[in-house]
Amino acid sequence: MKRSTPLLPAHRRLLAGLLLGGSALTAQQALAAEISIACGPGDAADYCPVLAERWAEETGHEVNVVSTPNDATEKLSLYQQLLGSQSTDIDVLMIDIVWPGLLADHLVDLSEYLPADATEGIFPALIENNTVDGKLMAIPWFTDAGLLYYRKDLLEQYGHEVPETWQELTETSREVQAAEREAGNDGFWGYTFQGRAYEGLTTNALEWVASHGGGTIVDDEGNVTINNPRAAEALDLAASWIDDISPEGTLNHTEEETRGIFQSGNALFLRNWPYVWSLANGEGSEVAGKVGMAPLPRGPEGPGDAAPGGESRSVATLGGWNWAVSRYSEHPDVAADLVAYLTAEAQQKEHAIEIGMNPTIEALYEDEEVLASNPSMGELYETLTNGVPRPATVTGSDYPRVSNAFFNRVHSVLSGDLDGQAAVQQLEGELRRLSRRW
Numbered sequence: 001m002k003r004s005t006p007l008l009p010a011h012r013r014l015l016a017g018l019l020l021g022g023s024a025l026t027a028q029q030a031l032a033a034e035i036s037i038a039c040g041p042g043d044a045a046d047y048c049p050v051l052a053e054r055w056a057e058e059t060g061h062e063v064n065v066v067s068t069p070n071d072a073t074e075k076l077s078l079y080q081q082l083l084g085s086q087s088t089d090i091d092v093l094m095i096d097i098v099w100p101g102l103l104a105d106h107l108v109d110l111s112e113y114l115p116a117d118a119t120e121g122i123f124p125a126l127i128e129n130n131t132v133d134g135k136l137m138a139i140p141w142f143t144d145a146g147l148l149y150y151r152k153d154l155l156e157q158y159g160h161e162v163p164e165t166w167q168e169l170t171e172t173s174r175e176v177q178a179a180e181r182e183a184g185n186d187g188f189w190g191y192t193f194q195g196r197a198y199e200g201l202t203t204n205a206l207e208w209v210a211s212h213g214g215g216t217i218v219d220d221e222g223n224v225t226i227n228n229p230r231a232a233e234a235l236d237l238a239a240s241w242i243d244d245i246s247p248e249g250t251l252n253h254t255e256e257e258t259r260g261i262f263q264s265g266n267a268l269f270l271r272n273w274p275y276v277w278s279l280a281n282g283e284g285s286e287v288a289g290k291v292g293m294a295p296l297p298r299g300p301e302g303p304g305d306a307a308p309g310g311e312s313r314s315v316a317t318l319g320g321w322n323w324a325v326s327r328y329s330e331h332p333d334v335a336a337d338l339v340a341y342l343t344a345e346a347q348q349k350e351h352a353i354e355i356g357m358n359p360t361i362e363a364l365y366e367d368e369e370v371l372a373s374n375p376s377m378g379e380l381y382e383t384l385t386n387g388v389p390r391p392a393t394v395t396g397s398d399y400p401r402v403s404n405a406f407f408n409r410v411h412s413v414l415s416g417d418l419d420g421q422a423a424v425q426q427l428e429g430e431l432r433r434l435s436r437r438w
Contacts, residue, residue, distance in 0.1 A: 212299030
């Protein structure tokens with residue numbers, strides 16, 4: 001049976017055209033609850049409707065599946081308007097990894113509705129990220145982490161190993177780029193990454209800074225740590241890439257532009273998320289069968305005594321999506337049951353095999369069927385285990401301001417308007433003012 005929940009007038013315009021509808025078989029109609037779930041954009045990669053409707057069939061409840069904008073900023077805006085008005089139109093929400101602290105006041109503590117083993121086996125860092133003031137705001141569904149993609153054939157052809165440091169990546173990129181251009185590929189670049197002034201640049205720059213031993217912008221206690229020599233050094237190195245080993249257009253590139261450059265055969269290295277693996281090796285890809293994947297490089301050798309992050313190491317910023325329940329749900333217990341179903345091992349395994357998403361349950365990275373569907377899953381385990389979350393939980397509702405300040409200063413360094421030292425000094429001042437609210 002397909003149903004749609006009536007929307008308040010203010011929301012009818014927001015959700016017009018988004019309702020996909022859901023189905024449910026109910027043995028006892030009078031006892032069945034009706035739950036609305038905000039899934040993804042409703043495209044082929046959105047497995048949420050499939051699982052939500054199956055849950056409805058198995059439980060006898062009804063489910064309305066609402067598609068939401070693919071753009072994370074637009075999705076967040078929609079959620080904020082619905083939750084801000086205490087709307088009951090949505091019960092279950094798919095939220096970004098950096099939103100639990102931002103939306104905490106509007107979400108239920110799932111630990112009050114679910115058994116303690118509901119999060120058993122999930123990466124501890126992800127549970128920690130979703131816990132605000134001791135309350136479990138969301139349960140991780142799938143995860144991401146930054147990775148380095150590279151051309152195996154070209155490294156072999158020119159006698160290079162996969163770089164372990166950013167400086168090695170820089171030098172290898174210059175050498176191979178020059179050789180490829182001399183061979184006639186005038187549009188070839190050494191390295192492509194996400195350099196537009198947006199959240200994607202925050203994830204890239206956090207990797208540069210943390211891998212140099214320069215900390216994580218704001219530490220777990222809420223202290224601003226960005227103003228240190230290691231962080232400044234990391235940003236200056238990244239700025240040296242622009243119009244050298246990375247195209248000037250990097251300043252406006254997001255994930256898909258960079259994937260396009262790499263997948264068309266015009267880059268040696270790419271920083272991106274795990275979703276690229278299957279696409280780069282898929283039908284129609286110019287580099288299919290020639291792609292390798294590795295952890296991101298680290299900073300220079302030596303202790304990071306001048307910085308809060310200690311010694312340099314390979315660091316990947318964590319990404320991913322999670323399930324939460326609105327405080328304004330009329331059936332929070334039933335909504336929490338749907339969250340538990342979506343994030344259970346069987347459903348995460350299916351999601352990994354059918355769609356290629358990275359599960360949040362550690363044991364699935366050793367599952368034979370998961371690995372058979374995507375051998376790269378096994379290689380991701382260590383990267384995810386050592387992944388670094390953005391400082392979203394500790395900064396709470398101010399995280400968007402923190403990230404905005406960070407990526408705008410970093411973009412100014414990449415553009416040549418600031419050097420690393422000036423950028424981290426300015427950031428410290430702005431973030432310290434913001435920290436009075438944390």
